[in-house]
Amino acid sequence: MNAATPLPSTALSRDGEATLAAQLAARYAERIEQQLLAPGARLPSVRECARRHTVSPSTVVAAYDQLAAQGLVEARPQRGFFVRGPQSLRRPAQKPPAATGSAPRIRPTDAAAMIRGMFHGVGTPGPGMGTLPPDWLDLPLLNGAMRRAMADDDSALRYGEPAGDLRFRTAFVQRLADIGIAATPAQLLTTMGATQALDVVSRTLTQPGDAVLVDEPGWPIEFARLARLGLRVLPVPRGAQGPDLEVMRALAQAHRPRLYITVSVLHNPTGAMLSLAAAHQVLKLAEAFDFTIVEDDTYAYMAPVHAPRLSALDNLQRSVYLTGFSKILTPNWRVGCIAAAPALTERLIDTRLLGMLSTPTAPERALAVTLEQGSLRRHAERVTARLEAARMRTQRLAQEAGFHFAAPPQGLFGWVDTQVDTERLTEAMLDRGWLLAPGTLFHATPRPTTLMRVNFATAQNAALWQTLGEVRRSL
Incomplete structure (x- = not known):
């Protein structure tokens, strides 16, 4: 199957031994069990499902009743049918909190289930994917x-160094200098990717019950991870220039957060870049309300080196910098790196050692080779040039199909306004073999939205945008 071919959909058979209702129920049951439909997700209305599958409303009602009898869905009066989950997921959805109100309750399994669903059974990259295509x-x-x-090196036979491979940390110091961050190898420690780096920092600097500021929209895995640590997640609206500073101030004053976790450069999912003016204001708020800024620079190699980094402006005083290489080099080499003030670095190493005795030396040493020889830099230049062409093509295809971007297209991801509820759009597109990343996935408290994230590298497909346009008209 090539990238231009959507995954096949399973049609209902009127000649099969099973009734249409049983086939329809089995189809949704499979999606729920494979977690392509997350706990709390709403099934299509009876009328919409009947139209989509060319069956009678009574057939849909019978299918939904079968799913309810199996304990897979539940009916909510006047609202429809919803995928069941743990007891905590069966409460009615909460309204978004006011800026100075209580922190929202996060549904952590939603993010994990939906992320698994985005990758489940996909033979080729899709528009909702979060990585570059293998080719x-x-x-x-x-x-x-x-x-x-690894040539003539027996380091693979021993535990790695507590802070990570020294050769890698020494080589990475120059990369940090290129983006304006002055650090020594002693201020760095390695992790199993940027996700573990975020976890190490959070576990070191917070305790259950603490408040944490996050960008919204933002990374769903981070929302879920923080919730599982028992932290109170305080979403701050993220705009084209940076966070909403008034909301941030109000939340900081009311809740005294311990951290602000942000992607300042090529924000996921909008692609926005923090402005210099906004960066200075964020640093002032961190000083005034005594919180630490955790700067996730996962997309560093796709961004201009001169883009404002909070850690460069702050010199790692109230900030912690972290990054990884999965987005630019390979998702399989789980290598991340944290840069922090010297005193904090020792605490971070202790936390990492308690969770994992050491990180694997082999990929860290290999990354050092790519940094020393400049091959990673040259590879990144080729990728960014190819990505620029992909953005232009995707933007043209989207506009021709009647879609527009809610934020200037930059980096790997585009934030597209579809003008219809993207949960409904995602379900309808799934019937046609396309997996999307609906905007609700990127909110701390799931809510209806017309926005969705697309991966420019895997959305250069005229058939995708043609199908999106057709489905949108039907909705």
């Missing part, structure tokens, strides 16, 4: 770096 990556570069890193 954009450089396997010979990876193989060559690994061979050179």
